[in-house]
Amino acid sequence: EPLTPKDRMAIPMQEMPSQDPMVRRSNMEEVAIGYTPAQARIEAERCLQCKTAPCVKGCPVSINIPGFIKAIAEGDNKKAVDVIKESSLLPAVCGRVCPQEAQCQAPCTVGKALKSVDQAVSIGRLERFVADWEREQGLVEKPTVKPATGKKVGIIGTGPAGLTVAADVRREGHDVVLFEAFHKPGGVMVYGIPEFRLPKAIVQKEIDTLLAMGCELRTNFVIGRTRKITDLLEQDGFDALFIGTGAGLPRFMNIEGENLVGVYSANEYLTRSNLMRAYDKERAQTPIFESEKVAVLGGGNVAMDAARTAVRLGAKEVHLIYRRTEAEMPARVEEIAHAKEEGVIFHFLENPKRILSDEKGWVSGVECLRYELGEPDDSGRRRPIAIEGSEFEIDLDTVIVAIGNDSNPLIRQTTPGLDTNKWGNIVADENGKTSLSRVFAGGDIVLGAATVILAMGEGRKAAKAMNEMLAKD
Amino acid sequence: MNRILEKKQLSETVFQMQIDAPLIARERRAGQFIILQLCEDYGERIPLTIADADADAGTITIIFQAVGDTTKKLAQLNAGDDIAALVGPLGTPTHIENFGRVVCVGGGIGVAPLHPIVQALKAAGNHVTIIMGARNKELMILEEEMRAMADELIVCTDDGSYGRKCLVTEPLKELCEQDPRPNLVVAVGPPIMMKFCVETTRPYEVPTQVSLNTIMVDGTGMCGGCRVTVGGETKFVCVDGPEFDGHLVDFDNMINRLGSYKKQEEAHKCRCMPDNP
Numbered sequence: 104e105p106l107t108p109k110d111r112m113a114i115p116m117q118e119m120p121s122q123d124p125m126v127r128r129s130n131m132e133e134v135a136i137g138y139t140p141a142q143a144r145i146e147a148e149r150c151l152q153c154k155t156a157p158c159v160k161g162c163p164v165s166i167n168i169p170g171f172i173k174a175i176a177e178g179d180n181k182k183a184v185d186v187i188k189e190s191s192l193l194p195a196v197c198g199r200v201c202p203q204e205a206q207c208q209a210p211c212t213v214g215k216a217l218k219s220v221d222q223a224v225s226i227g228r229l230e231r232f233v234a235d236w237e238r239e240q241g242l243v244e245k246p247t248v249k250p251a252t253g254k255k256v257g258i259i260g261t262g263p264a265g266l267t268v269a270a271d272v273r274r275e276g277h278d279v280v281l282f283e284a285f286h287k288p289g290g291v292m293v294y295g296i297p298e299f300r301l302p303k304a305i306v307q308k309e310i311d312t313l314l315a316m317g318c319e320l321r322t323n324f325v326i327g328r329t330r331k332i333t334d335l336l337e338q339d340g341f342d343a344l345f346i347g348t349g350a351g352l353p354r355f356m357n358i359e360g361e362n363l364v365g366v367y368s369a370n371e372y373l374t375r376s377n378l379m380r381a382y383d384k385e386r387a388q389t390p391i392f393e394s395e396k397v398a399v400l401g402g403g404n405v406a407m408d409a410a411r412t413a414v415r416l417g418a419k420e421v422h423l424i425y426r427r428t429e430a431e432m433p434a435r436v437e438e439i440a441h442a443k444e445e446g447v448i449f450h451f452l453e454n455p456k457r458i459l460s461d462e463k464g465w466v467s468g469v470e471c472l473r474y475e476l477g478e479p480d481d482s483g484r485r486r487p488i489a490i491e492g493s494e495f496e497i498d499l500d501t502v503i504v505a506i507g508n509d510s511n512p513l514i515r516q517t518t519p520g521l522d523t524n525k526w527g528n529i530v531a532d533e534n535g536k537t538s539l540s541r542v543f544a545g546g547d548i549v550l551g552a553a554t555v556i557l558a559m560g561e562g563r564k565a566a567k568a569m570n571e572m573l574a575k576d
Numbered sequence: 577m578n579r580i581l582e583k584k585q586l587s588e589t590v591f592q593m594q595i596d597a598p599l600i601a602r603e604r605r606a607g608q609f610i611i612l613q614l615c616e617d618y619g620e621r622i623p624l625t626i627a628d629a630d631a632d633a634g635t636i637t638i639i640f641q642a643v644g645d646t647t648k649k650l651a652q653l654n655a656g657d658d659i660a661a662l663v664g665p666l667g668t669p670t671h672i673e674n675f676g677r678v679v680c681v682g683g684g685i686g687v688a689p690l691h692p693i694v695q696a697l698k699a700a701g702n703h704v705t706i707i708m709g710a711r712n713k714e715l716m717i718l719e720e721e722m723r724a725m726a727d728e729l730i731v732c733t734d735d736g737s738y739g740r741k742c743l744v745t746e747p748l749k750e751l752c753e754q755d756p757r758p759n760l761v762v763a764v765g766p767p768i769m770m771k772f773c774v775e776t777t778r779p780y781e782v783p784t785q786v787s788l789n790t791i792m793v794d795g796t797g798m799c800g801g802c803r804v805t806v807g808g809e810t811k812f813v814c815v816d817g818p819e820f821d822g823h824l825v826d827f828d829n830m831i832n833r834l835g836s837y838k839k840q841e842e843a844h845k846c847r848c849m850p851d852n853p
């Protein structure tokens with residue numbers, strides 16, 4: 104007997120099983136454990152299968168959400184994952200890290216009816232569930248590769264944008280070479296986002312699939328230094344290139360004391376811990392500060408990751424300082440909640456004025472100002488205004504600056520004729536085409552620091568355009 | 577990949593290696609460096625200057641002092657061994673032109689990074705005076721190579737065991753007092769030596785270029801760990817440098833930052849290499 108919409112609305116939202124906060128504070132393992140099969144089916148039953156599917160409009164790559172959820176409800180996980188893969192190549196990643204509450208889950212009818220986006224159907228968790236199920240069952244299939252075309256495509260950067268293009272272009276039978284500056288592929292998914300939120304093995308699995316499809320990977324290869332874009336096109340026989348180099352240039356605040364010993368960019372702190380595995384003090388050679396009192400400056404995902412990493416590395420006190428209020432924080436709601444559970448101390452409407460030094464030139468604290476919210480600025484968020492004379496100090500030994508990234512200028516500086524905008528991002532049209540013939544770009548290098556799913560979506564569009572171009576040659 | 581073709585010991589703690597790295601050998605210019613790793617899972621990334629290269633043979637030469645964990649492990653490798661990861665050439669190449677009279681000062685292991693710079697300066701037609709300094713005779717490296725290129729070579733040791741018994745700043749000061757003054761000084765060596773070279777040339781207003789050796793991770797401008805204060809502004813040594821106008825560098829801050837991990841470095845016992853369980 105089919106459930107009525109009323110029955111479905113009465114089903115309680117399935118909570119994500121998670122490691123206990125007190126336990127996970129001292130390990131790097133994944134915080135969210137994932138739905139059980141039974142939970143997944145129950146959660147899937149909550150979906151009303153809305154004719155207009157407002158959720159789909161909230162997903163940047165328009166996954167057929169009611170379609171895949173229906174398959175889960177019917178117990179056909181394989182079908183569910185196949186439906187997702189029509190639109191997304193990285194469901195195990197996006198199911199974990201998408202800001203769902205601002206995307207697919209924001210317009211969900213169930214959430215609206217229950218008057219809270221927290222009560223929406225847990226689309227991301229279900230997406231993760233089926234992607235994990237497929238991987239754990241060993242059912243991930245290597246996509247078929249069409250007969251060789253003899254065309255060669257170079258992909259610069261192995262973040263979500265580059266990996267997506269590699270898969271889509273390789274499927275058409277073109278040779279694919281991926282270039283990566285680091286010694287490991289995966290981009291921010293391996294050097295930035297910590298293990299406790301996105302296990303490296305999941306990203307590695309995606310890369311293994313690409314290699315099994317015959318893509319070539321060249322790590323330790325910096326385009327612009329080891330070889331330039333023009334060399335690849337003019338001498339090395341590449342028929343098309345995709346630039347997906349991300350937004351890897353840390354911003355600092357330009358305040359006094361920013362170069363003291365003990366001040367990190369979040370990029371450096373997270374790279375040391377994740378990519379270089381400094382958290383594994385037994386084995387890793389790369390050192391990281393053994394901090395007692397840390398302040399993280401910023402309010403995005405990067406700031407949450409840095410703060411929660413500091414907790415896990417053994418800091419006794421971790422402060423997160425943000426100059427607006429919690430409502431304006433760009434981080435995923437779940438990350439903020441997890442950070443609080445793990446004991447991160449949040450300071451809203453405060454911002455450092457300068458970083459204080461001890462007599463040896465090491466961080467000893469920050470001097471902060473209190474803020475209030477004024478009129479909305481260009482971004483629509485109310486502008487924080489410093490309250491004069493409100494200075495106060497916090498004692499610290501480490502400061503991590505997580506106020507955003509700009510684009511790395513290396514490719515721009517070494518590629519004549521490649522148009523960039525005033526922020527240094529590469530200019531690309533809706534198909535990812537840049538000002539240079541045969542050169543495409545996408546992801547954070549075009550969008551500015553954005554999200555995994557947007558990078559993937561851009562990659563798909565660019566790959567389509569590249570395949571069309573190569574087919575016409 | 578990255579096979580060590582030849583290894584030479586230049587002094588008790590200084591080693592020279594020739595490595596098969598054709599792409600880097602082709603692109604590299606004076607002043608640039610590589611980053612290497614001895615193990616991709618747990619090894620750290622350390623920068624070393626490309627002391628020389630042969631584009632035709634596809635080889636680069638590194639010269640390094642075994643000072644700590646990674647460099648000591650590197651020193652244990654031999655011809656025929658591979659270096660797990662090697663990336664480069666990194667950094668902005670040295671600005672080379674015919675300046676006229678150039679004084680190049682190399683202290684200790686700093687003579688190695690100086691080598692390609694002198695090569696390029698000579699090729700551009702400069703008159704080059706080289707001052708080489710070391711604590712003692714045993715630590716003096718590349719003397720023959722430098723003598724072959726230099727228009728004038730001054731050797732000094734702290735203990736007087738070889739050449740003049742003085743610090744490099746003494747002959748540097750004398751040269752600054754001569755007429756004509758040098759058009760440019762290039763100083764490469766321990767930060768404290770560079771700091772004193774800069775203080776020596778400052779009153780004479782002789783432009784002085786230094787090559788900074790800050791702690792690095794990625795070497796591509798991504799982490800900001802290598803940052804220094806130059807003329808009140810923050811610069812990233814791996815992309816904006818490694819060479820800067822020494823008169824503008826905040827050496828005290830840089831020296832402090834180099835000491836960031838002293839505690840951990842001393843405690844490090846790596847289990848990365850198979851022969852070190």
Ligand SMILES: Cc1cc2nc3c(=O)[nH]c(=O)nc-3n(C[C@H](O)[C@H](O)[C@H](O)COP(=O)(O)OP(=O)(O)OC[C@H]3O[C@@H](n4cnc5c(N)ncnc54)[C@H](O)[C@@H]3O)c2cc1C
Binds near residue numbers: 327545
């Ligand atoms: C700490 C952190 C947490 C985040 N959390 C989330 C989250 O929860 N959810 C979410 O959706 N998004 C999150 N993001 C953002 C998301 O990771 C990025 O938007 C996404 O990774 C961008 O993908 P990309 O492919 O454009 O580039 P990247 O992932 O940045 O990858 C670019 C790659 O190119 C390489 N490269 C750069 N220059 C060169 C060169 N010259 N030659 C060769 N290789 C080069 C880099 O080494 C890197 O591997 C987070 C970002 C960070 C830093």
Ligand SMILES: Cc1cc2nc3c(=O)[nH]c(=O)nc-3n(C[C@H](O)[C@H](O)[C@H](O)COP(=O)(O)OP(=O)(O)OC[C@H]3O[C@@H](n4cnc5c(N)ncnc54)[C@H](O)[C@@H]3O)c2cc1C
Binds near residue numbers: 644793834
């Ligand atoms: C651009 C550049 C070029 C260099 N060229 C040479 C060279 O040609 N020959 C040479 O012998 N040395 C060179 N160095 C210095 C060399 O990188 C360090 O000696 C080496 O990293 C020490 O590592 P370790 O593990 O052996 O010693 P550790 O005991 O770990 O460190 C010793 C000291 O080296 C510095 N150091 C540690 N880790 C790093 C790191 N990741 N990056 C940079 N410095 C670090 C710190 O000041 C530390 O106190 C260069 C450095 C830079 C930045």
Ligand code: SF4
Binds near residue numbers: 162207556
């Ligand atoms: S990809 Fe992201 S936005 Fe789209 S359905 Fe999945 S979780 Fe939602």
Ligand code: SF4
Binds near residue numbers: 153159
């Ligand atoms: S809006 Fe919500 S309830 Fe409606 S189809 Fe989408 S997920 Fe299901």
Ligand code: FES
Binds near residue numbers: 815
């Ligand atoms: S080493 Fe990371 S920015 Fe220079």
Ligand SMILES: [Mg+2]
Binds near residue numbers: 388620644645646841
């Ligand atoms: Mg070391």
